[in-house]
Amino acid sequence: MSLQLPRPADLPSGGAASKDNATISRKGRQGVGIMLMIVGALNAVPAIVGIAAYGRYLALVTENVRNEALITIAFGVLLILAMLGIGIWNLATKNTIIKAPLVAALVVTGISVVLDVVSIVSTLMATGNFQGYIVVALEIFVVVQAVRVLRLKPAAVTASAALYATPPADAPDIQTSNTQHL
Numbered sequence: 001m002s003l004q005l006p007r008p009a010d011l012p013s014g015g016a017a018s019k020d021n022a023t024i025s026r027k028g029r030q031g032v033g034i035m036l037m038i039v040g041a042l043n044a045v046p047a048i049v050g051i052a053a054y055g056r057y058l059a060l061v062t063e064n065v066r067n068e069a070l071i072t073i074a075f076g077v078l079l080i081l082a083m084l085g086i087g088i089w090n091l092a093t094k095n096t097i098i099k100a101p102l103v104a105a106l107v108v109t110g111i112s113v114v115l116d117v118v119s120i121v122s123t124l125m126a127t128g129n130f131q132g133y134i135v136v137a138l139e140i141f142v143v144v145q146a147v148r149v150l151r152l153k154p155a156a157v158t159a160s161a162a163l164y165a166t167p168p169a170d171a172p173d174i175q176t177s178n179t180q181h182l
Helices: 014-060 063-092 100-127 133-150 159-165
Strands: none
Touching: 014 063, 014 100, 014 133, 063 100, 100 133
């Protein structure tokens, strides 16, 4: 019985691992960009509907309540525009190793998750409806994907790639010089 142990010379070169990492990075950045634009659009729809439905009532409330509503609307619009812009930025930089778009995506998505959870809880308490959880799930996907791409190492070699690159020791008619018998 023998145990197959690959030697460092038998491992794939750093170029192969870099190609794999480049593919993961490119697809990850593309996923982050597209999902940020989808989340921005999904957040824009209720904002537009809310402004259209309740905008005419702003004249009937006190000035303090009106100012608070306008600040909330302005912040929401800026957050939606930031999500759309950072999504486009991630798509534009998908073939690079720049970390700034991914960090910006994490920051904006973190703010959006907090605000969406507060919105879900307040809607649940006021009406009993549990709405908006899909947007939070998409935002969590963006966070996971951005962290995954940020954690990539330039020339990391995975153990699974090393095992698949080495032929099995007990295969017939194959001379292997990279196996050691224990």
